[in-house]
Amino acid sequence: MKKKYNHGNKKIEKKIIIFSGAGISAESGISTFRDSNGLWEKHRIEDICNQFTWKKNFELVHQFYNQRRLQLNNVTFNNAHEVVAKIQKKYGDDCHVITQNVDDLFERAGCTNVLHVHGELKYMNCEACGEHWEIGYKEFDVNISSCPKCGSVKGVRPDIVFFGGNAPNYKKMFKLFDAASNGSSIVIVVGTLGNVIPIEDILKGTPCMKILNNLDKSQYIDDKIFDKVYFEEATTALAKIETYIEQFWK
Numbered sequence: 001m002k003k004k005y006n007h008g009n010k011k012i013e014k015k016i017i018i019f020s021g022a023g024i025s026a027e028s029g030i031s032t033f034r035d036s037n038g039l040w041e042k043h044r045i046e047d048i049c050n051q052f053t054w055k056k057n058f059e060l061v062h063q064f065y066n067q068r069r070l071q072l073n074n075v076t077f078n079n080a081h082e083v084v085a086k087i088q089k090k091y092g093d094d095c096h097v098i099t100q101n102v103d104d105l106f107e108r109a110g111c112t113n114v115l116h117v118h119g120e121l122k123y124m125n126c127e128a129c130g131e132h133w134e135i136g137y138k139e140f141d142v143n144i145s146s147c148p149k150c151g152s153v154k155g156v157r158p159d160i161v162f163f164g165g166n167a168p169n170y171k172k173m174f175k176l177f178d179a180a181s182n183g184s185s186i187v188i189v190v191g192t193l194g195n196v197i198p199i200e201d202i203l204k205g206t207p208c209m210k211i212l213n214n215l216d217k218s219q220y221i222d223d224k225i226f227d228k229v230y231f232e233e234a235t236t237a238l239a240k241i242e243t244y245i246e247q248f249w250k
Contacts, residue, residue: 013179013182014182014184014185015094015095015096015179015180015185016087016091016094016096016185016188016245016249017096017098017176017180017185017187017188018084018088018096018098018190019098019099019187019188019189019190019192020097020098020101020189020190020191020192021099021100021101021190021191021193021196022191022192023190023191023192023214023215023234024078024080024081024084024099024101024191024234025078025081025101025191027078027233027235028075028076028078028081028105029071029075030071030072030075030101030105043060043064045163047060047061048060049160049162051162051163051164052164054157055154058154059142061157061158062139062140062142062158065121065158065160066139066140068102068121069121069122069135069136069137069138069139070137070139072103072104072121072137075105076108077105077106077108078105078234079235079238079239080190080233080234080235080237080238081105081106081108081111082109083238083239084097084106084109084111084238085106085109085110085111086110086242087242087245088110088111088112089110091249096113096115096176097111097113097115098114098115098117098173099114099115099117100117100118100192100196100197101116101118102116102118102120102121102160103121104120104122115172115176116169117167117173117197118161118167118196119158119159119160119161120159121158121159121160122134122135122136122137122159123159124140124156124157124158126149126150126152126156126157128147128150128152128154129149129152129155131147131148131149131150132159133148140156140158173197177202177203177206180206181206182207182208183207183208184208184209185208185209186208186209186210186211186245186248186249187203187206187208187209187210187211188211188213188241189203189210189211189212189214189226190214190234190237191213191215192214192221193214193218194220194221195218195220198220199221200220200222200225203225203226204222204225209227209228209248210225210228211227211230211241212226212228212230213229213230213231213232213237213238213241214230215231215232215233216231217231228241228244
């Protein structure tokens with residue numbers, strides 16, 4: 001049941017948007033995307049996450065994401081994911097979860113309809129025929145695996161938005177942020193530096209309640225634009241944020 005309030009003669013739907021980055025999964029043991037030296041798990045980002053070079057680095061790309069899927073199978077969601085699932089369950093269709101993360105820890109914690117704006121590790125795409133399928137936590141063996149529809153090998157890639165590539169879910173993301181620009185919605189930003197998706201630019205001047213939770217300050221986010229700021233681990237901050245939402249959601 002969507003909650004509405006009267007704004008003059010117009011009924012406005014209040015929304016809760018929880019926008020997350022790698023920080024929320026870091027406490028589960030999943031590496032954040034980019035270290036200060038420009039590496040991810042000792043690999044150059046340009047080699048394993050680039051739309052224009054992935055075919056040249058075909059075996060390396062699949063080796064890298066195979067390792068990520070195997071790693072994902074060996075970790076579990078943490079309390080922060082559980083709190084987000086609890087918030088979503090309580091507020092139903094009023095609550096939207098948007099994540100930059102490619103893991104499935106939100107879903108495993110009980111979240112539904114999570115918008116993954118940078119793809120999902122558990123899925124594969126075939127650029128030869130457009131097939132999209134779930135591989136789960138298994139490896140894609142470049143020697144024996146292929147697209148289940150057309151049989152292509154070289155056209156198969158992880159369902160990951162590479163740098164320089166299209167991000168089809170960005171349109172849905174911006175639509176949700178626009179819908180929350182009504183003065184009575186809440187946007188919660190958790191565990192992101194703001195250097196890939198410029199969340200500061202998106203939220204600056206947006207009429208909504210803004211809450212930020214990061215471990216530390218980020219050069220890409222002006223925390224002064226937020227109404228509440230928690231510089232601490234997500235597993236402790238989100239419980240406080242849940243209580244704050246209850247007070248605000250009147």
